[in-house]
Amino acid sequence: MQVALKIWRYDSSTGERALREYEFDAPEEATLLDCLDIVKERQDGTLAYRKSCRMMICGSCGMRMNGAAVLACKVRMYEIAQAGEVPVISAMGNLPIVKDLVVDMDSFWQKFKAMKPYLQPGYEEPEDGREYRISQERMNAVHKESLCVNCGCCVSECIAMESDPEFLGPQALAKGMRFVGDPRDAATVERLEEYSGEHGIWECTRCFFCNERCPKGVDPRDAIAKLGAEAIKEGIDRDMGAKHAKWFIRSTETTGWLRETELVPKTQGVVSSVKQMKFAMKLISHNKAGLAFPPHVAADVGEARALHKLVHEQGRLGFEGHVQGERALAKLAHGYKEGRDPYAPGSFPRPYLPEGEA
Amino acid sequence: MIGEHDVLVVGAGCAGMRAAIAAFDAGADVAMISKLHPTRSHSGAAEGGINAALGNAAEDSPELHAYDTVKGSDYLGDQDAIELFTAEAPGDIIQLEHWGAFFTRREDGRLAQRPFGAAGSPRTVFAADITGHVLIQVLYEQVCKRDIKVYEEFFAWQIAVNDDRAQGVICWDLLNGGLKTVRGKTVVMATGGAGRQYRATTNAYACTGDGTAMALHAGLPLKDMEFMQFHPTTLFPSGILLTEGCRGEGAFLVNKDGERFMQRYAPNALELASRDVVSRSEQTEIDEGRGINGSVMLDMRHLGPDRIIERLPGSRELSMTFAGVDPIFEPVPVRPGAHYHMGGIETGNDGETELTGLYAAGECACVSVHGANRLGGNSLMETITFGRRSGTAAAEWALSHTTSDVPESLERDAERSLRELLDRESGERPWKIRDELGQSMLENFGVFRQEEKMLRQLEILADLRERYRSVYVEDKGQVFNSDLTQAIELGNMLDTALCMIEAGIWRKESRGAHARPHDYPTRDDANFMKHSITRWRGDGVELSTSPVRVTKYEPEERKY
Numbered sequence: 001m002q003v004a005l006k007i008w009r010y011d012s013s014t015g016e017r018a019l020r021e022y023e024f025d026a027p028e029e030a031t032l033l034d035c036l037d038i039v040k041e042r043q044d045g046t047l048a049y050r051k052s053c054r055m056m057i058c059g060s061c062g063m064r065m066n067g068a069a070v071l072a073c074k075v076r077m078y079e080i081a082q083a084g085e086v087p088v089i090s091a092m093g094n095l096p097i098v099k100d101l102v103v104d105m106d107s108f109w110q111k112f113k114a115m116k117p118y119l120q121p122g123y124e125e126p127e128d129g130r131e132y133r134i135s136q137e138r139m140n141a142v143h144k145e146s147l148c149v150n151c152g153c154c155v156s157e158c159i160a161m162e163s164d165p166e167f168l169g170p171q172a173l174a175k176g177m178r179f180v181g182d183p184r185d186a187a188t189v190e191r192l193e194e195y196s197g198e199h200g201i202w203e204c205t206r207c208f209f210c211n212e213r214c215p216k217g218v219d220p221r222d223a224i225a226k227l228g229a230e231a232i233k234e235g236i237d238r239d240m241g242a243k244h245a246k247w248f249i250r251s252t253e254t255t256g257w258l259r260e261t262e263l264v265p266k267t268q269g270v271v272s273s274v275k276q277m278k279f280a281m282k283l284i285s286h287n288k289a290g291l292a293f294p295p296h297v298a299a300d301v302g303e304a305r306a307l308h309k310l311v312h313e314q315g316r317l318g319f320e321g322h323v324q325g326e327r328a329l330a331k332l333a334h335g336y337k338e339g340r341d342p343y344a345p346g347s348f349p350r351p352y353l354p355e356g357e358a
Numbered sequence: 359m360i361g362e363h364d365v366l367v368v369g370a371g372c373a374g375m376r377a378a379i380a381a382f383d384a385g386a387d388v389a390m391i392s393k394l395h396p397t398r399s400h401s402g403a404a405e406g407g408i409n410a411a412l413g414n415a416a417e418d419s420p421e422l423h424a425y426d427t428v429k430g431s432d433y434l435g436d437q438d439a440i441e442l443f444t445a446e447a448p449g450d451i452i453q454l455e456h457w458g459a460f461f462t463r464r465e466d467g468r469l470a471q472r473p474f475g476a477a478g479s480p481r482t483v484f485a486a487d488i489t490g491h492v493l494i495q496v497l498y499e500q501v502c503k504r505d506i507k508v509y510e511e512f513f514a515w516q517i518a519v520n521d522d523r524a525q526g527v528i529c530w531d532l533l534n535g536g537l538k539t540v541r542g543k544t545v546v547m548a549t550g551g552a553g554r555q556y557r558a559t560t561n562a563y564a565c566t567g568d569g570t571a572m573a574l575h576a577g578l579p580l581k582d583m584e585f586m587q588f589h590p591t592t593l594f595p596s597g598i599l600l601t602e603g604c605r606g607e608g609a610f611l612v613n614k615d616g617e618r619f620m621q622r623y624a625p626n627a628l629e630l631a632s633r634d635v636v637s638r639s640e641q642t643e644i645d646e647g648r649g650i651n652g653s654v655m656l657d658m659r660h661l662g663p664d665r666i667i668e669r670l671p672g673s674r675e676l677s678m679t680f681a682g683v684d685p686i687f688e689p690v691p692v693r694p695g696a697h698y699h700m701g702g703i704e705t706g707n708d709g710e711t712e713l714t715g716l717y718a719a720g721e722c723a724c725v726s727v728h729g730a731n732r733l734g735g736n737s738l739m740e741t742i743t744f745g746r747r748s749g750t751a752a753a754e755w756a757l758s759h760t761t762s763d764v765p766e767s768l769e770r771d772a773e774r775s776l777r778e779l780l781d782r783e784s785g786e787r788p789w790k791i792r793d794e795l796g797q798s799m800l801e802n803f804g805v806f807r808q809e810e811k812m813l814r815q816l817e818i819l820a821d822l823r824e825r826y827r828s829v830y831v832e833d834k835g836q837v838f839n840s841d842l843t844q845a846i847e848l849g850n851m852l853d854t855a856l857c858m859i860e861a862g863i864w865r866k867e868s869r870g871a872h873a874r875p876h877d878y879p880t881r882d883d884a885n886f887m888k889h890s891i892t893r894w895r896g897d898g899v900e901l902s903t904s905p906v907r908v909t910k911y912e913p914e915e916r917k918y
Binding site: 011012013029040041042044045046048049050051052053054055056057058059060074076098099100102104105109112113116117118119121125129130131132133134135136139142143146147148149150179182184185336338340342343347348349350351352353354355 | 596787
């Protein structure tokens, strides 16, 4: 098949940057990575990109295709080429470019290491010297987080990191959750304290791009949500983000609504709120905010309260309040639906033993 | 010179990281060199599992594990090494679990174990079908915990031998350019395999046998190089691995008629016979016209969606992405592909080599635990057990010796050969030579071998090596010059391939992965129950042999 690509070339030694177009013939099963190989081998040996396993597990070939982060080995080119599209390939975002599609991963790994990414052994190591006894169900709490291959696709797309380059970011925080959620780890509170600081859990803007772009189904945003829930469960709520979240719960429990007027003082504190009085008055004068007191209570507030009670009764505070791994499994299921018969007429014959059952 | 350490580990996959951790824990100042970031290493692509006789799923013992391994090796494995390996494996697994490895669990909360090919008991510990990934992560976590220095994206090129000792490594700095020397009182090679010598392979682009070639060029003996394992289930056409765990979970291998042909070749073990047996059976089916488009089919439909999604999600995703087939509904086309090199740098049981100060572990080494054929799940275990042993031994030696020194003349020589390569203004691009190597190795030194094809391959290699002398590197820059490193990798593959063919021609019998049905169809213990040893002499290969170390397992016929 005929394939055309536009590749953003960059040379850090000269600062030169150029969008170049390449056209070539490729086998129908070719992936984007295969296509880059063809360009490098037959057209321009100076093209730089990382690669290794070509099977979505080493995490080397993160890059952008038409502005969205992908693993190059996972993108099949057939449909794209058939549609006559000429995709633009560029380096990942939020990381400095070294050359062409190669980025400097240093800050990425610094943040990874900042999470203390290793199990801090508990006090109850099994006495018999054997493995810890833990149910698979309990371990599944960090199933998605353990799938991460550190490719950087989530970090590339993180809008919070665009405004604060020091934000720990989705991959590091997902790694953090991998230990917070592990029953063998004994440093949960210390971890949550550290992850709750400036540039931590609460800086995420919940844009969900990391979930969207992760090629492995890790769902880093879900991990960050679980960290937040765990922090609040442990009473670590100094950060405005935590206070903000807590007020959502409190106001829905009491009224069934979000009491927005009180949200600012409850999140930012009284002093900060007073400073914003002028802005608040303007909102009121334009009917954008009200000073309803006593607050308006929803007719069916009972439902919200019952839900609240249920969560407490079931002990589903912290990460256990989040759906566990179902989304990852749904992703892994690739839209699998029951109903189709794998042995229907026309399908591959049923296997048989030549000499019958042994 | 940019760094000096007690122990220098080359390669940062499972064996390299385990060695570095062991050396650190023994009190040494240790650093790793890797042409990739450690978590990108190809150990991470291992899927099915890691063998240790924990006895969680059924009665098992290290002795039984040793027996299976010796038998699987077609009696070419060194039995003292195998006994030590199976005895230490359970402890190493427990330690990995205590470090935080995310293994799959049984109902009672202990580690699950699945059946694997040619194993007398279900002893393969696993993490769904991403076991290697889980190990790479947990080892890198432990590397971070110890803050072990890693020279990332440093391409190791030559072992610096001085005063009859390995004292460092000369590398090309990929990110910044330039030759850099890192000194070490001891050097541990853990550079992995060389499957890229073949067109159909499960191996990553990085698996080019660099460490094996470096040792060869430094005058070290390579052992059992003729034994390349072909994995029976690699996706058509990409060669991407589908784990043996698929068959461990019960998948069938069928020919174009749906016949489970393995019953004709291994009536008891069927699909779970040893890998060499299954690969040969598949190739016979394909060669005799009962395949489909050069492959046979791996049928998982009867396992049902729940089991496939829960236990084999990675294999399903790979099938869908790279073959366009959903194994829940359709069988997957597979064929044998080059997977694992049993041969490598000859080492003792502590990873020590003939050269003082040089150690080796993992796929680049040959202890030998695997002999003529490796059992699934034994290689990950080998990286851990022998990685640990060689790291400890390298640290002990380094801590009892004081200095390391690499004379400038070595660096100047390296600089000169590099200049010669980089300054060349024209010539043949590496990819053509590489493609011809891959195709010809598959045709002439694949699942089946015979004299005339191997002789033909020698001629082809001579031609390719001649053409390689004028290979042309187009990128002349310093920053991330992968064009240069890929050219060097090609040279490494050509030289180690020569050792493989020479050893293959010498071994006039069929044993394990070395199958010669047309000229020498049986095993010949009287003449060939010994290791082949190949060395670099001048610009060619010199061949000799060494005895197999036998403890208590007498050779018998291998039947599954």
